[in-house]
Amino acid sequence: MAIKITAVIFTLIGLALAIGGGQLLMLGGSAYYLICGLAFVLTAILLFLRKRVALHVYAGIVVVSLIWAIWEVGLDWWQLGPRGGVVIVLGIWLLTPWIRRPLGFQSPSGIRYGASAVPLAISVVISVAVAILSMFFDPYDQSGDLPTQAVAAAPALGGNVPNGDWHQYGRTPFGQRYSPLDQIKVDNVANLKEVWRYQTGDVKRPDDVGETTYQVTPLKIGDSLYVCTPHNLAIALDATTGKEKWKFDANSGMNPDRQHQTCRGVSYYKDQAAAPGSACAERVYLPTSDARLIALDAANGQVCPSFADKGTLHLEAGMKFDPAGYYYSTSPPAIAGNKIIIGGAVNDNYSTQEQSGVIRAYDVNTGQLVWNWDSGNPSQIQPLQPGQTYTTNSPNSWSVFSVDEDMGLVYIPLGNQVPDQLGMNRSENVEKYSSSIVALDLNTGADKWVRQFVHHDLWDMDVPAQPVLLNITKPDNSVVPALVGPTKQGDIYVLDRRTGEPILPITEEPAPGGAIPEDRTAPTQPTSALSFKPDRLKEHDMWGVTMFDQMVCRIWFHQYKYDGRYTPPSLQGSIIYPGNFGTFNWGSVAVDPERQVMFGMPTYLAFTSKLVPRADVPAKGQGEKGSEQGLNRNDGAPYGVYMGPFLGPLNIPCQAPPWGYVAGADLRTGKVAYKHRNGTVHDMTPLPLPFKVGVPGIGGPMITKGGIAFLGAAVDNYLRAYDLTNGEELWEARLPAGGQSTPMTYAVEDGRQFVVMVAGGHGSIGTKPGDYVIAYALPR
Structure with a gap:
């Protein structure tokens, strides 16, 4: 009976492989699956x-x-496993007595002998040995060391922030995510312990949108921490004990048309002219998901009525089209030169009639508009007159700004005009400013320079990350004020922040053509000398848990249009790699301004993009609307677009791991010192497996003078510490929810250095939701 059942199973496997393998071969793919299927039959x-x-x-x-x-x-175990797993398991089964005895012979004395299986046994043993051997090799690991010696003895950190504080999203206006604290070091970080835990009470609701996420980096000023939550609570905590001081609810309500429900942080301001201890002498500014900016007294959370309209600035002012839920600010505004400067997020690919991407500067005390800069109409920087409106649907900036107040410049990372995948009818201004970093005059709003990173963007490659500012010492010992710009496409641009000219070389490389007839592609695209751009995908990069889903992914790979990075969207469906999730996203990178090195988390996930003619887009209200995954409606455009990760039949990526790394690079030379797989599948599978595959993530790193890099972000729920010099993992703490935020560090009155992580999960990548703020420190 066993041998008959086995024969039936082999027949089914063989037919599946032969049919699929034949289809793959006709598409120009590997002949292995067809040959293997016939051999199984x-x-x-x-x-x-x-x-x-x-x-x-x-x-x-x-x-x-x-x-x-x-x-x-x-010898890549993670790719050998799917190719050989089924084959080896069945080979072992064929070696059992239940199979060999029926195939053997009976001696004259009546004894039944099993069939000889020496060749099969040898082949199975060799295959298992190769599999075990491959576990000790990692062909994707790059080992090396960053320079350890300080290049700058007294580096520019930006702003006037005490060493033990964290005043802005990236700690200072320079956005370095670097702390000069050094109590926690390579040789003692393994001793970190949790010292307090606070829960905000803001938990994910049944009626929340999918992109409901905790992405906040707390601020630390004096003895207080300030955080915001996805539903726009602002909270002050005691920095030493984690006890709540006050809580403010913005009552921003719920709206199913919002694409995001998040808050990356609040902004802090101290009025130097105000009497110490007077009302609103120190303020916290809270951006909300219903397009408001609210000024709060940092001491007690009370609204500051002298700001704007009784404490509230209404950001929808000046918009020609203002559909509710389509516009809001998810990132903390920048404060410098007595101005508060804010952009806004628009719903990607909902409609062609959305709010403007205007950047506006207001008087930080009164809320009066000082200047506005609209990438669709960049010469109009004077405040709009009554009745005037900003340019509809111009490229926006939803991420975090950086400021060099001495230079009088604010640096804005810009997105592109929606629909992201359709470039028809874009204006000259839109083509110039989209997917770029632009430097604006802090006092007037006039643009001083612009550096574009994607020409005629058809891929949603908006610049997602806060630019990082530092001073770089060149080999001739001259010092250049620099800007580091991480991008979704994997390039790290190192520019002179005075002019936007490259410090590390930028080259223009040929880019694929083949856009739809109504559109076009740029013949070349820029690439930085410092780049984490992935290699071009090939069929053998397709992956699966078994040989069957891997074969399906190979078939799909050939059925999509794919000509490498910047393959344009198509009616056929295109593979976009890196996908719009980005190699780098809003978490940016962390920079050590003394050693002049960076630490980051490059992520690699292919997406697909398929254009849908307007006639085939379902009517509104039929369960389809614009989103970051699924059907993006693009109302008013000739095409909608289906987009999302390139996943296989089992809903795992079709491309082989690793999908995520930690990496270190020298910003003076542009050399990548190391890349190591980051994260496990602990929270990606039904079983808590500790396999270090290298998983995707979203969030940012933080580094300290003690030589430690801290990072959560990965889709397994851990906060980890790494040796900045070589990327070696030194410590990890299990988090009660997804850690898709950026950690920060500070000192308390007794001198202890704390590390704080917010763990609340991320709706888009499906990590566990929560509402935790957790502090760690060395034992007393």
Whole structure:
């Protein structure tokens, strides 16, 4: 009976592989699956006939599979496993007495002997040995050390922030995410322990939108921490104990048309002219998901009525089209030169009639508009007159700004005009400013320079990260004020922040064509000398848990349009790699201004993009609307677009891991020192497996003078500490929810250095929701 069941199973496997393999071969893919499928069918027939040669034929399958797998991917265990797992398991089954005895012979004395299976046994043993050997190799790991010596003895950190504080999203206006504290070091970080835990009470609701996320980095001023939550609570905590001081609810309500429900942080301001201890002498500014900016007294959370309209600035002012839920600010505004400067997020790909991407500067005390800069009409920087409106649907900035107050410049990372995947009818101004960093005059709003990172963007490659400012010492010992700009496409641009000219070389590389007839592509695209851009995908990069879903991913790979990075969207459907999730996203990178090195988390996930003619887009109200995954409606445009991660039949990425790394690079030379797989599948599978595959993530790193880099972000729920010099993991703490925020650090009155992480999960990547603020420190 066992041999008949086995023969049926082999027949089914063989037919599946032969049919799929034949389709793959016709698409120009590997012939292995067809050959293997036919060999499985032949083995099944011989098993039905009870022929001993079936074992030898299957031994051939094992040997050929091993040779083919090593030829394709070398000693990469994570890719060898799916190719050989089913084959080896079935080979072991064929070696059991239940199979060998029916295929053997009976001696004259009546004793039943099993069929000889020496070739099969040898092939299985060799395959298992190769699999074990491959576990000790990582062909994707890059080891090396960053320079350890300080290049700048007294580096510019930006602003006037005490060493033990964290006053802005990136600690200072320079956005370095670097702390000069050094109590926690490489040799003691493993001793970190949790010292307090606070829960905000703002938990994910049943009627929340999918992109409901905790992305906040707390601020620390004096003895207080300030945080915001996805539903726009502002909270002050005691920095030493974590006890709540006050809580303010903005009552921003719920709206299913919002694409995001998040708050990355609040902004802090101290009025130097106000009497110490007077009302609103120190303020916290809270951006809300219903397009308001609220000024609060940092001492007690009371609204400051002298700001704007009884404490509230209404950001929808000046918008020609203002559909509710389509516009809001998710990031903390910048404060400098007695101005508060804010942009806004618009719903990607909902409509062509959305709010403007205007950047506005207001008097930080009164809320009066000082200047406005609209990328669709950049010469109009004077405040609009009554009745005037900003440019509809101009490129916006939803991320965090950086400021060099001495230079009088604010640096704005810009997105592109929606629809993101359609470039028809874009104005000259839109083509100039989209997907760029622009430097604006802090006092007037006039643009001083612009550096574009994607020409004629059809991929939603908006600049997502806060630019990082530092001074770089060149080999001739001259010092250049620099800007570091991480991008979704993987390039890290290092520019002279005075002019936007490159410090590390930028080259223009040929880019694929093949846009739809109504559109076009740029013939070239820029690439930085410091780049984490991925290699071009090939068929053998397709992945699965088994050989079957891997084969399906190979078939889909050939069915999509793919010509490398910047393959344009198509009616056929295109693979976009890196996808719009980005190699780097809003978490940016962390920079050590003394050693002049960076630490980051490059992520690699392919997406797909398929244009849908307007006639085929479902009517509104049929469960389809604009979103970051699924159908983006693009109302008013000739096409909608289906987009999302390139996933296989089992809903895992079609491309092989690693999907996420930690990496370190020298900003003076542009050399990448190391790249190591980051994160495990602990929270990606039904079983809590500790396998260090290298998983995707979203969030940012933080580094300290003690030589430690801290990072959560990965889709497993951990906060980790790394040696900044070589990227070695030194410590980890299990989080009660997803850690998709950026950690920060500060000192308390007794001198202890605390590290704080917010763990609340991320709706888009499906990590566990929560409402935790957790502090760690060394034992007393």
